[in-house]
Amino acid sequence: xxxxxxxxxxxxxxxxxxxxxxxxxxxxxxxxxxxxxxxxxxxxxxxxxxxxxxxxxxxxxxxxxxxxxxxxxxxxxxxxxxxxxxxxxxxxxxxxxxxxxxxxxxxxxxxxxxxxxxxxxxxxxxxxxxxxxxxxxxxxxxxxxxxxxxxxxxxxxxxxxxxxxxxxxxxxxxxxxxxxxxxxxxxxxxxxxxxxxxxxxxxxxxxxxxxxxxxxxxxxxxxxxxxxxxxxxxxxxxxxxxxxxxxxxxxxxxxxxxxxxxxxxxxxxxxxxxxxxxxxxxxxxxxxxxxxxxxxxxxxxxxxxxxxxxxxxxxxxxxxxxxxxxxxxxxxxxxxxxxxxxxxxxxxxxxxxxxxxxxxxxxxxxxxxxxxxxxxxxxxxxxxxxxxxxxxxxxxxxxxxxxxxxxxxxx
Amino acid sequence: xxxxxxxxxxxxxxxxxxxxxxxxxxxxxxxxxxxxxxxxxxxxxxxxxxxxxxxxxxxxxxxxxxxxxxxxxxxxxxxxxxxxxxxxxxxxxxxxxxxxxxxxxxxxxxxxxxxxxxxxxxxxxxxxxxxxxxxxxxxxxxxxxxxxxxxxxxxxxxxxxxxxxxxxxxxxxxxxxxxxxxxxxxxxxxxxxxxxxxxxxxxxxxxxxxxxxxxxxxxxxxxxxxxxxxxxxxxxxxxxxxxxxxxxxxxxxxxxxxxxxxxxxxxxxxxxxxxxxxxxxxxxxxxxxxxxxxxxxxxxxxxxxxxxxxxxxxxxxxxxxxxxxxxxxxxxxxxxxxxxxxxxxxxxxxxxxxxxxxxxxxxxxxxxxxxxxxxxxxxxxxxxxxxxxxxxxxxxxxxxxxxxxxxxxxx
Numbered sequence: 063x064x065x066x067x068x069x070x071x072x073x074x075x076x077x078x079x080x081x082x083x084x085x086x087x088x089x090x091x092x093x094x095x096x097x098x099x100x101x102x103x104x105x106x107x108x109x110x111x112x113x114x115x116x117x118x119x120x121x122x123x124x125x126x127x128x129x130x131x132x133x134x135x136x137x138x139x140x141x142x143x144x145x146x147x148x149x150x151x152x153x154x155x156x157x158x159x160x161x162x163x164x165x166x167x168x169x170x171x172x173x174x175x176x177x178x179x180x181x182x183x184x185x186x187x188x189x190x191x192x193x194x195x196x197x198x199x200x201x202x203x204x205x206x207x208x209x210x211x212x213x214x215x216x217x218x219x220x221x222x223x224x225x226x227x228x229x230x231x232x233x234x235x236x237x238x239x240x241x242x243x244x245x246x247x248x249x250x251x252x253x254x255x256x257x258x259x260x261x262x263x264x265x266x267x268x269x270x271x272x273x274x275x276x277x278x279x280x281x282x283x284x285x286x287x288x289x290x291x292x293x294x295x296x297x298x299x300x301x302x303x304x305x306x307x308x309x310x311x312x313x314x315x316x317x318x319x320x321x322x323x324x325x326x327x328x329x330x331x332x333x334x335x336x337x338x339x340x341x342x343x344x345x346x347x348x349x350x351x352x353x354x355x356x357x358x359x360x361x362x363x364x365x366x367x368x369x370x371x372x373x374x375x376x377x378x379x380x381x382x383x384x385x386x387x388x389x390x391x392x393x394x395x396x397x398x399x400x401x402x403x404x405x406x407x408x409x410x411x412x413x414x415x416x417x418x419x420x421x422x423x424x425x426x427x428x429x430x431x432x433x434x435x436x437x438x439x440x441x442x443x444x445x446x447x448x449x450x451x452x453x454x455x456x457x458x459x460x461x462x463x464x465x466x467x468x469x470x471x472x473x
Numbered sequence: 474x475x476x477x478x479x480x481x482x483x484x485x486x487x488x489x490x491x492x493x494x495x496x497x498x499x500x501x502x503x504x505x506x507x508x509x510x511x512x513x514x515x516x517x518x519x520x521x522x523x524x525x526x527x528x529x530x531x532x533x534x535x536x537x538x539x540x541x542x543x544x545x546x547x548x549x550x551x552x553x554x555x556x557x558x559x560x561x562x563x564x565x566x567x568x569x570x571x572x573x574x575x576x577x578x579x580x581x582x583x584x585x586x587x588x589x590x591x592x593x594x595x596x597x598x599x600x601x602x603x604x605x606x607x608x609x610x611x612x613x614x615x616x617x618x619x620x621x622x623x624x625x626x627x628x629x630x631x632x633x634x635x636x637x638x639x640x641x642x643x644x645x646x647x648x649x650x651x652x653x654x655x656x657x658x659x660x661x662x663x664x665x666x667x668x669x670x671x672x673x674x675x676x677x678x679x680x681x682x683x684x685x686x687x688x689x690x691x692x693x694x695x696x697x698x699x700x701x702x703x704x705x706x707x708x709x710x711x712x713x714x715x716x717x718x719x720x721x722x723x724x725x726x727x728x729x730x731x732x733x734x735x736x737x738x739x740x741x742x743x744x745x746x747x748x749x750x751x752x753x754x755x756x757x758x759x760x761x762x763x764x765x766x767x768x769x770x771x772x773x774x775x776x777x778x779x780x781x782x783x784x785x786x787x788x789x790x791x792x793x794x795x796x797x798x799x800x801x802x803x804x805x806x807x808x809x810x811x812x813x814x815x816x817x818x819x820x821x822x823x824x825x826x827x828x829x830x831x832x833x834x835x836x837x838x839x840x841x842x843x844x845x846x847x848x849x850x851x852x853x854x855x856x857x858x859x860x861x862x863x864x865x866x867x868x869x870x871x872x873x874x875x876x877x878x879x880x881x882x883x884x
């Protein structure tokens with residue numbers, strides 16, 4: 063059974079020099095403190111190693127950033143070729159143009175692309191473009207949806223002024239009435255609606271869009287002149303190889319992509335429709351490293367691989383089998399495990415486990431066996447997850463389930 | 474004389490798929506459109522190549538991000554060693570702790586460090602930390618100073634609401650009266666003052682701080698409980714190897730670093746005093762790639778090199794000689810060229826050239842000879858700039874000066 067001694071010692075050292083030791087989405091308080099690794103020293107394919115020497119079969123993939131597997135050779139080679147030439151320079155590299163063209167080709171709806179580093183960079187910028195285009199103030203988003211750390215959407219709000227968030231309003235996922243109500247209430251003043259392709263709140267089940275949800279939102283936005291921003295940063299390239307709007311069957315006005323796009327290399331993009339080009343040209347955006355050519359080379363290679371290999375089909379299929387097997391396995395030990403979300407980025411919860419006790423105990427015991435399943439955040443499948451990996455994961459998960467059952471019986 | 478045919482053709486292609494073709498600080502409109510290269514294909518040491526095959530002796534260094542020279546072997550090797558292990562993973566790598574400890578050691582004032590990607594990430598977050606700590610709203614900054622693209626400071630403001638910027642107020646550089654006036658006007662409501670170590674406005678001469686400026690601001694901030702944020706992103710590691718506050722002789726409350734820290738690898742940090750730790754723990758900050766270990770390995774190696782080698786001394790000395798030689802050379806052709814700013818990141822302007830005509834013509838002609846001097850943004854020296862490079866630059870600059878003189882005579 064895995065121990066986390068070195069992880070914990072490192073964390074104690076870190077707690078002296080870094081607020082909370084580790085902050086943000088990788089904070090230990092987001093899993094179960096003390097029962098998961100805190101650091102990673104190496105990663106390859108669908109596995110990583112912690113400082114205590116434990117290896118994990120990984121179902122988080124760098125919180126979705128890694129779609130092909132850690133250190134995917136073809137991407138690493140493309141990045142290396144560009145690195146040999148140059149990365150952070152006074153001007154963009156020509157590959158920026160090629161990548162923009164390729165992105166427009168595969169996403170099939172927009173006429174321009176901008177590049178940044180963080181997901182937050184492009185969601186925040188997209189809002190500004192919508193406001194400048196429409197001359198309106200209001201931004202509508204779904205309660206509990208995550209769009210980054212910008213002042214307008216920072217999830218805790220600590221440190222931000224009411225003024226900075228005063229024109230952002232929440233409606234409920236899949237609830238067209240609550241959406242319509244806001245559109246009516248702020249009629250003529252709604253600049254944008256921001257949506258993820260499906261709802262994946264932390265500490266909650268994933269919820270797919272109802273069949274009528276996106277088409278109706280799209281129709282209302284078109285009628286009211288509201289800019290529809292699809293925040294596809296988390297889901298992008300795991301639902302469709304050309305962006306999740308094609309999985310949804312709608313056209314957004316702005317599409318935000320990141321994470322999987324660079325297979326771990328830092329890059330985010332916004333893609334938009336011609337009508338927004340003037341505003342997109344005027345809302346100032348820049349960052350020292352935004353032209354870095356290595357991340358662009360990695361992203362371009364990623365898109366080429368998606369054309370050549372059945373990556374999306376694979377992550378969907380392997381996720382389907384993983385969810386099904388997991389459910390059957392849990393059932394065998396008397397647990398009703400429910401999978402939610404698309405199979406390529408699923409989440410599993412126990413029925414009736416409102417306190418998350420079972421979930422946390424299950425995931426912690428699974429981690430101790432060398433399989434990483436996040437207890438509070440949706441999981442991610444990768445192209446590196448193969449049959450043997452899934453079989454091995456099931457063997458280890460079964461041990462955890464047996465322990466969990468025995469532990470409950472003893473209590 | 475350099476031609477930019479391929480650059481321009483690429484740009485035409487780009488203009489179809491990217492708003493303005495190239496946006497942000499590398500936009501061609503920030504130099505002189507048509508008379509500078511638009512793209513870079515390769516870079517080594519203090520030189521880079523454009524798509525037309527022209528090589529440039531570079532005095533911009535990736536807008537300051539490159540301090541040791543492009544592709545500095547020791548940094549590239551450290552980055553490669555970490556990349557071989559892992560980069561973007563589910564947890565930080567142990568190197569994060571080591572880097573935080575090293576940063577605190579060399580900057581010698583703070584007790585914690587956070588990591589991000591963009592300069593904007595940390596300046597914007599620092600403001601929120603100051604607001605949460607103080608429970609106040611106002612942020613004071615210098616008119617014309619650049620602190621990133623956040624809603625609160627985005628230089629054009631296009632796309633942002635008055636509400637998002639309503640508690641940000643400008644005073645004038647080196648003007649203590651205008652600073653005191655704001656502190657009095659908003660007495661008890663000033664959360665932070667944000668300052669760069671020297672004033673480097675675009676399209677303007679650099680202005681060093683008056684001797685009393687920083688000490689007085691520091692004293693007033695301490696007395697009034699205002700958080701002093703030093704935005705050292707642009708100047709960091711070119712004025713002092715442990716952060717520009719040590720060059721200024723003051724202690725900030727939060728120090729923001731980026732650019733040179735990673736020698737081109739994307740990383741930014743905020744370092745702060747113990748009193749701000751609680752707020753720093755509460756203002757949520759995160760990004761998919763913020764734990765990326767490769768940029769941290771590059772930054773740690775950078776800091777080690779700064780301890781081992783006289784990098785800061787070198788960039789200051791070579792900058793001094795460059796400015797002096799440039800001034801003498803210009804004088805020989807009848808131009809009164811004035812250098813401003815610290816010698817390691819100088820800027821030169823022509824006396825009486827208020828329209829920037831001479832400046833633009835000079836820099837464009839210099840570019841045509843294969844030396845990159847930005848006409849509207851301060852320049853940067855690197856550790857790769859050696860005597861022979863400077864001598865070669867002077868030979869080429871002299872040709873440009875002669876042409877400029879002859880062109881003026883003919884007019």
